[in-house]
Amino acid sequence: MKERIMRAVLFGDSGLSMIKKPIPKINQREVLVKVKMVGICNTDIELIKGYYGFKGVAGHEFVGIIEQSPQKPEIIGKRIVGDINRGCGACVWCMRGDGRHCPARQIVGIAGWDGAFAEYMKLPLINVRIVDDNIPDECAVFSEPLAAALEISQQIHITNNQRVIVLGDGKLGLLIALGLRHFNHRLILVGKHKEKLRIAAEHNIGTICIGTPYDFENIARKEGLFDIVIEATGKAEGINDALKIVRPEGIIVAKTTSRDFSKIDMAKAVVDEISIIGSRCGDIDLALSFLRNKLVDPMPLIDSIYPFEKFSEAFERAVTPGAKKVLVRF
Numbered sequence: 288m289k290e291r292i293m294r295a296v297l298f299g300d301s302g303l304s305m306i307k308k309p310i311p312k313i314n315q316r317e318v319l320v321k322v323k324m325v326g327i328c329n330t331d332i333e334l335i336k337g338y339y340g341f342k343g344v345a346g347h348e349f350v351g352i353i354e355q356s357p358q359k360p361e362i363i364g365k366r367i368v369g370d371i372n373r374g375c376g377a378c379v380w381c382m383r384g385d386g387r388h389c390p391a392r393q394i395v396g397i398a399g400w401d402g403a404f405a406e407y408m409k410l411p412l413i414n415v416r417i418v419d420d421n422i423p424d425e426c427a428v429f430s431e432p433l434a435a436a437l438e439i440s441q442q443i444h445i446t447n448n449q450r451v452i453v454l455g456d457g458k459l460g461l462l463i464a465l466g467l468r469h470f471n472h473r474l475i476l477v478g479k480h481k482e483k484l485r486i487a488a489e490h491n492i493g494t495i496c497i498g499t500p501y502d503f504e505n506i507a508r509k510e511g512l513f514d515i516v517i518e519a520t521g522k523a524e525g526i527n528d529a530l531k532i533v534r535p536e537g538i539i540v541a542k543t544t545s546r547d548f549s550k551i552d553m554a555k556a557v558v559d560e561i562s563i564i565g566s567r568c569g570d571i572d573l574a575l576s577f578l579r580n581k582l583v584d585p586m587p588l589i590d591s592i593y594p595f596e597k598f599s600e601a602f603e604r605a606v607t608p609g610a611k612k613v614l615v616r617f
Contacts (some may be wrong), residue, residue: 295405296598298335298419303602311401317411319355320367324424326401327605329457329521330544331396335602338546339398347371347396349403350418350427357414368430369415370571371395387568397421406596406617416571419579425592427460428614429585430574436462437577438569439517439540445470449513452476454529455519456483458588458612459542464492465517465583477506480609486587488582503531513537523547526563535559540566540604588612 291310294302313319334341353365373393374386381389389519395410396402416426436459451471453464456478464476465486475493478484484494497508512534518525519542526549529539539561543549556563563614577583590611593601598615605613 293406294595295401296346297343298345299341299342303335303599305598309403310407313355313357313409315357317357318353318359318362318367318412318415320349320351320369320403320408320550321354321412322349322351322403322406322408323615324351325349325427325615326432327602327615329459329462329478331404331602332606333544334397334544336546338544340398344401344403344405345393345396346403346405346406346408348426348428348431349408350430351408354407356412362415362417366418366427367415367426367576368418368427368571369395369410369416371431372568373400373411374415379443389598404615406595416575418575422575422578424616425527425614426578426585426591427575429588430571430578431568432459433462433466433585434457434569434571434574434581435542435567436466436569437543437573438566439463439516439542439568440461440467440470441573442566443515443538443540445515447471447473449514451515451517452506452510452513453517453519453534454525455521455542456480457519457521458557459521460517460519461486461588462583462585463517463542465490465585466577468492468581475510483609483611489587490514504530507532508525515540518543521545523549525549527552528557529592530561533559533561536561538562538564540564542566585612589614592616 292307297306324389325346331345353362372387374389375391393399451474453476470609476487479494515538516533517528517540519527521544532572590613591616595617601615
C-alpha cells in the first residue's frame with residue numbers, strides 16, 4: 288500500500304518550514320486526527336527561539352476529527368480536542384491520575400510528541416475529549432489555554448472578598464481574567480494594550496493600563512496590596528513585578544514560561560512570607576464545560592484566521608507585539 292503523505296510545519300535550526308512527511312501510524316491505544324484548526328501560542332513562539340531545545344512539529348492548541356480509532360471505532364468522525372500530556376502510565380504520578388507531572392512525560396507539540404501544525408496528528412486515546420456540537424471550532428481551539436487559565440481555580444481557593452489582580456493582558460492573561468471573574472467580581476487585569484483591556488472591561492472586569500515598570504509601585508500606592516497576584520506577563524521579570532504588589536502572607540501564581548531565566552527577589556518573598564505557586568496545564572473537561580455553558584467567550588480574543596498554506600504569514604502575525612490569538616484553518 289502506498290504511504291500517505293501530509294504537509295507539516297517543521298521547527299528547526301533555520302526557523303520554520305513547510306515540509307511533506309508520512310501521515311503518522313498509530314497503535315491500538317492511539318487515534319489518528321485530521322486537524323481542522325490550530326492556535327498559535329506564546330509557547331510556540333518561545334519554542335522557535337530555543338525553549339526546550341525543541342525541533343519538530345509544534346502545535347498544542349487544536350481541534351480535529353477522528354479518522355482512525357482501532358480500540359474505539361464508535362468515535363470515528365467525532366470532533367475532538369485533546370489533553371497534551373502523555374504520561375508513562377506506571378509511575379506514582381500516573382497511578383494517581385496526574386500524568387502532567389510524570390518524570391517521563393511527553394507533551395504534544397512541545398516535548399517528545401509531534402503536534403498539530405500538520406494536516407494529521409496522532410493522539411493517545413486516553414487524551415481525547417469530544418467537543419459538543421454547540422461549541423464552534425473557533426472556540427474549541429481555546430480549550431487547552433482556557434484549561435490552563437482555569438487551573439488556578441483548582442489550585443487555590445479564590446473567594447469573592449479577596450483582592451485579586453492579573454498581570455498581563457496577553458491571550459492567557461485575558462483568559463484568566465474572563466474565567467476567574469466568575470469566582471471574584473472585583474478582579475483587576477493589568478496590561479499595556481488598551482484594545483485588549485477593553486475586552487476585559489466589556490465583561491465588567493476592572494482594568495489598569497500601565498506604561499513603565501515603575502507603574503507597579505504606583506499601583507501599590509493607589510490600589511493597595513493584593514491578596515492574590517497572578518503573573519501572566521510572559522516576561523522573565525514579571526515575578527518581581529508581582530512581588531511589588533502582593534501583601535505580606537499573600538499568594539503569587541506564576542504562569543509565565545520563558546526561555547529566559549527569572550531572578551527572584553527572594554529576600555522580599557521570605558521576609559513577607561509570600562507563597563509562590565507555579566501553575567501549568569489544566570482540566571480540558573472543565574474548559575469545555577465553561578465553553579459549552581458560555582461562561583467564557585473567547586471569540587473577541589481572535590486576531591485573525593489564516594489558511595494553512597499561509598502558516599508563515601500567520602506565525603509572523605502571531606509574533607507581532609500586541610497581537611491577539613492567531614488561528615490557522617485547514
